[in-house]
Amino acid sequence: MKPALLTVPLLALLALATAEPPNVAPAAPAASPEVGPGGAAGLGAGAPNGVGFAARKSGFALRIRQDVTPYSLFSLFALPGETVPLSLVLPGAGVKLDFEASAGALRAGGPTSWTWDAPGAPGLYRLRFVESATKREILLNAFVMHRVEPGAESVGGYLLGKYPQAPKAGGAGRMASAYQAPRGFVEVTADNRDVPVSPHFTLGQFVCKQGAGWPKFVALREPLLIKLEALLEAANQRGWKARTFHVMSGYRTPAYNRGLQNVGLSRHLYGDAADVFIDDDGDGAMDDLNRDGRVDRADAVALHDLFAEVEATASLAPYVGGLGIYPATAAHGPYVHVDARGSRARWGE
Numbered sequence: 326m327k328p329a330l331l332t333v334p335l336l337a338l339l340a341l342a343t344a345e346p347p348n349v350a351p352a353a354p355a356a357s358p359e360v361g362p363g364g365a366a367g368l369g370a371g372a373p374n375g376v377g378f379a380a381r382k383s384g385f386a387l388r389i390r391q392d393v394t395p396y397s398l399f400s401l402f403a404l405p406g407e408t409v410p411l412s413l414v415l416p417g418a419g420v421k422l423d424f425e426a427s428a429g430a431l432r433a434g435g436p437t438s439w440t441w442d443a444p445g446a447p448g449l450y451r452l453r454f455v456e457s458a459t460k461r462e463i464l465l466n467a468f469v470m471h472r473v474e475p476g477a478e479s480v481g482g483y484l485l486g487k488y489p490q491a492p493k494a495g496g497a498g499r500m501a502s503a504y505q506a507p508r509g510f511v512e513v514t515a516d517n518r519d520v521p522v523s524p525h526f527t528l529g530q531f532v533c534k535q536g537a538g539w540p541k542f543v544a545l546r547e548p549l550l551i552k553l554e555a556l557l558e559a560a561n562q563r564g565w566k567a568r569t570f571h572v573m574s575g576y577r578t579p580a581y582n583r584g585l586q587n588v589g590l591s592r593h594l595y596g597d598a599a600d601v602f603i604d605d606d607g608d609g610a611m612d613d614l615n616r617d618g619r620v621d622r623a624d625a626v627a628l629h630d631l632f633a634e635v636e637a638t639a640s641l642a643p644y645v646g647g648l649g650i651y652p653a654t655a656a657h658g659p660y661v662h663v664d665a666r667g668s669r670a671r672w673g674e
Contacts, residue, residue, distance in 0.1 A: 486580030
């Protein structure tokens, strides 16, 4: 598609700045372009902070459906043929943007909005939005998923198992829609497993440990990536060196989850949960975060407490979810569960 030129007027920007749609993280104060726990999803430029960590924010942001990403590289997940709404979030009097898509139809619906009609074939596509003057950009890795019908227990020959029945609305703030089985799955191969889904995470970090070989299929949702990036930035600002989180467990198929004898409605089944720890030294276990010379539950508590602090800010309010502390066992070291289920849950404290 030929790149198109877009001029964003001041009034449109002000309207975006004051709108409060669901799942939009407010921008950080102008005096703090590199936001911390008080504004972890703001629109900072992404320069390295005091410990050499770069958040990689573009200076403007895109709303994908109801979620907003300020990151220069991010992902969206769509079903074949789905029409995905996108809109611009940007401070300033006006800018000129070029935009293009590698496939599918990217159409301007107004001065600050677009729709992208996803191609009919599953695969990886790219959408690019570039500010003409500064060349700052947001690149979206757009994954068109394999569609599955309700009740399907496999996709592309890969075993899923039977998804549990969604609970009725209510009860601890849970909504039935949050527990509907995913309608689509991303195919993960040896060739695309290292594709970044956000500045500091790759697609392969979230695959289920079920079976060997490729391909595998994964459910992954944008809110989890937004939350993990914000938490990772806060961890580095706390002084813990972390280029990424070690994702001990991301997506799980229902079949694999049952084999673990885990709770039936685990958020891992729905693509918005991860069990994580900081492992910057690469030894496969949590780093000594509290610097007491030991790696134990206290380090998981320290990480959990930071996560809880960040989640309590207005910036991450749309991504509230579960936080759980897990001590070391013979099979693994201590870690923290984090998810973006949309309601607060805590355990292991």
